[in-house]
Amino acid sequence: MTLKATINQITVNSLSLPEAAAAIAAAGFGGITVWRDKVEAISVRAAKDIISDHGLAVTGFCIAGLFTRDGRAGVQARIDDSRRSIDIAAELGARSIVTVVGGLLPETKSLDEAREVAFEALARTLEHARAAGVLMALEALHPMYAPDWSVVNTLAMANDWCDRLGPGMSMVVDCYHVWWDPAAPAEVARAGRAGRLSDFHIGDWLLETKSLLLDRGIPGEGVIDLRAWRDGMTAAGFTGWAEVELFSERIWAMPPAEALASIRVACDRLLSEAE
């Protein structure tokens, strides 16, 4: 089983959606994962046509969630906003929407409270996603993002939440976030058995990471045993896209075509290598 590669448009963050779609297609990728702000900058209809004209699949949509960011008083607005994102994802034909639940509540240091509030908000958003036919792909983020981005920090937590939430949930496995976790391989297998592996991100962790937010590596540049992750995902039954999503000031400073060419070579090496 050889996985196909797709590009998250944040990787070429300086480009508009039409520019990104053209560059990604020119670099030989078959898909694009889009961000809502870039879609809305040109209209959903225009985005859909442009992506289609370039022969690209919409391999994902970013993002739903951040439920806790504005405190308890702001949860309903975040749910409403996520519902709108789900509608756009559905209109674009995305199978799943990346779901990042949010970090601590500004009013308390309690992780438990943040997790409870985020869980309940996700449950209420899920009904809408089910009706729209879009999977909510829950993404566990690295523990260093617990304060401000996500209090779901391991694949075990993501699996537990998906178990409790039921149909309509799926999972993002992002190696950058979970590679260090000794329980991760078993949790990938568990997610596979539950049929909930929808998204696979293959960014790398650089040995001398300079920024918590903006210093991810091209597959192969860093320390993660991505071949082992690839094999674990395919063994768990995953047949979707391997997505490169690089928040990186270094990559963003490169000419986009050059960055995409390097990523293309890295993906070919990683995804076509024998096990």
Added chain:
Amino acid sequence: MTLKATINQITVNSLSLPEAAAAIAAAGFGGITVWRDKVEAISVRAAKDIISDHGLAVTGFCIAGLFTRDGRAGVQARIDDSRRSIDIAAELGARSIVTVVGGLLPETKSLDEAREVAFEALARTLEHARAAGVLMALEALHPMYAPDWSVVNTLAMANDWCDRLGPGMSMVVDCYHVWWDPAAPAEVARAGRAGRLSDFHIGDWLLETKSLLLDRGIPGEGVIDLRAWRDGMTAAGFTGWAEVELFSERIWAMPPAEALASIRVACDRLLSEAE
């Protein structure tokens, strides 16, 4: 149960050991945790006398481990070096030596291999520590340090390793490293039942952390619910020192007396507050 506060001398990294002991005692703390390079800069005998003259307890010693750092070929030298550190810790009267096992092996991306090599090296060092009467205090480091500092990244792993290694092992609970982990409270209780809670570090996680290595916060400056951690530790039977160990360019740029005064106020607030 009110815990007493101690200072890890890295917090006043610009000072020599004599200067640090004087400043820490003047700020009203009762203990100091020392680093080997600072001790050896003046001789072990002189360090012991100076610390004693200031009425301070030696509340810890840094460090043993880093077994994997130079690859498999370098493990024996790291073990030998750790044994020497243990001897110095014993001579100073330290009850425990902070043990940081090391990150990935330079020759492979396999976390499993790094963990196996580190575990075996620790087992071989432990014999020496038992004979010297110094506890090897295993410290789980934040997952962001898995590549280069420690492949033990959760309290569950640390507890598992201590179970397997047996007598002579203890644990450091450092809130900065493990605060995000939903399993942490149960693992603190587990370590307490096993009688292995020897060290408690109360550095804080800053909301906008600027550096992976050098941006820790004074207790109360950040997002960690340190009162809950304090209560969890005391409920688990911990009666030792609450240690402030700040790797922080910001703190290091302050006049040491001023930094210690701020930390003193923060510790008084945290440690004397009602539950």
